[in-house]
Amino acid sequence: MAVKEGATSDDESLLLIEEYRTREVLWNPQNENFYKQNLKKDAWDEIGNVLKITAEKCNNKMTSLLSSYRREKGKEKISKGTRKGTSDTYTSRWFAYNALKFLDDRNTPRKRKNTESIQRSVSKNNATEATQHEFTPPAPPNEHGLQEAKRSRKEENNVLTDVVGY
Numbered sequence: 001m002a003v004k005e006g007a008t009s010d011d012e013s014l015l016l017i018e019e020y021r022t023r024e025v026l027w028n029p030q031n032e033n034f035y036k037q038n039l040k041k042d043a044w045d046e047i048g049n050v051l052k053i054t055a056e057k058c059n060n061k062m063t064s065l066l067s068s069y070r071r072e073k074g075k076e077k078i079s080k081g082t083r084k085g086t087s088d089t090y091t092s093r094w095f096a097y098n099a100l101k102f103l104d105d106r107n108t109p110r111k112r113k114n115t116e117s118i119q120r121s122v123s124k125n126n127a128t129e130a131t132q133h134e135f136t137p138p139a140p141p142n143e144h145g146l147q148e149a150k151r152s153r154k155e156e157n158n159v160l161t162d163v164v165g166y
Helices: 010-022 037-051 055-080 098-105 115-132 143-164
Strands: none
Touching (some): 010 037, 010 055, 010 098, 055 098
């Protein structure tokens, strides 16, 4: 079997993955520089220098490795959903599978303030303020005032009818 030109060995691929892993700017969306393209280009150039190949070839090879990793993860996920026994579920034996496991938690949500707990504390503060100050409910609408408003609108409509002649 002939080896393709530009093909990398498994060891070279594992070295590429290790270099990729050490440069979070390339793969970690929580990194503050993740969206800075010039820093990503610099990181690929560094990897290329270490592996003594072009940055473009490194990027293409890593794209291929990531695609294979997604494929293997998909196979595992599908086999787990079939309700088969543990002996029948798919377990990847692909050489780079464990090396790329670090990517599994890259899309976990960042720690954020829990707005629900903030809202509860605000509600508690408002409740204590309400008990400190006497609350008086608003007065019900005055029915006599509503009838006056309706009557005045009817009178306006009558005036318009007299002017227009309808």
